[in-house]
Amino acid sequence: MxxxxxxxxxxxxxxxxxxxxxxxxxxxxxxxxxxxxxxxxxxxxxxxxxxxxxxxxxxxxxxxxxxxxxxxxxxxxSVGSIASVLLFSPVSPDRLGGVEIALTGESATSINLLEILLRDYYGLNDVVTRVPSGSVEDLVSKGIPALLIGDRALKLSTVVPLGIGVYDLGKLWHQHTGLPFxxxxxxxxxxxxxxxxxxxxxxxxxxxxxxxxxxxxxxxxxxxxxxxxxxxxxxxxxxxxxxxxxxxxxHLEGLNRFFDLCVDYGLLGEMPELRFL
Structure with missing residues (x-):
């Protein structure tokens, strides 16, 4: 309404x-x-x-x-690293096939970017994600892979638990496509x-x-x-x-590339048109 x-x-x-x-x-x-x-x-x-x-x-x-x-x-x-859309994982992204990844549920874009990167960049067919009821940060400290965004990602990146790698999704996208995200x-x-x-x-x-x-x-x-x-x-x-x-x-080329991949992987039902004010 x-x-x-x-x-x-x-x-x-x-x-x-x-x-x-x-x-x-x-x-x-x-x-x-x-x-x-x-x-x-x-x-x-x-x-x-x-x-x-x-x-x-x-x-x-x-x-x-x-x-x-x-x-x-x-x-x-971002053109490369964004610093606030981060995958925290005890193993490299190519080893996350079938491994449950915790999400905060705060952003639809970052969740779908993660799936595109894991499937298209790393060739994983079984990407498993879940929004847990408890603290995602606590899960990271226990060695559970997780995606955080915004200020929470920035905070955790300053106190990364031992044995946890940090992967910047903006950087991974740019490495893969050469385009902004x-x-x-x-x-x-x-x-x-x-x-x-x-x-x-x-x-x-x-x-x-x-x-x-x-x-x-x-x-x-x-x-x-x-x-x-x-x-x-x-x-x-x-x-x-x-x-x-x-x-x-x-930026528009990067945006259309992302949307096109979302269509390819069934995350979108159709290719959107970019319409401006």
Missing amino acids: ERSDSPLTLGYISYLNCVPFFGRLKEQGFNGNLVPGVPSALNRMLQQGEIDASPSSSFEYARNWRDYLLLPGHSIS VFALWMIRKGVVQRHAEALGQLGEQLLKSREAVMQQPLVFAEAAALHLGFSPEQIISYWQTIDYRLDQQ
């Missing part, structure tokens, strides 16, 4: 990787509402019309592309475009200016984030510099 009220309501992924998008957004003239959540929750809210637009999982776009338009020029991507896209519900035409027309420039302003003086935001997350400000700034926030032709 589409919301009939205003102003524009944006989903806000409550991970460090979104701070540059939102840190100076209000100062750029954005006067709407922000709703925080993990990627899987924002996917659901966007699909149900509880928010108007959001940086959401690229797989969510592929799954329901007829409901959305994409905001040009913006993404959460697009983890999240800025998606807009088609039903709100006419009602919020002016605000959406300004949003792309506002996001760009916010990113630029944050990265010109990143220490202010990094120090604030460091108080809550246990990282040093320098670690946080380095992480932001790792992320690629663009969406250019190479």
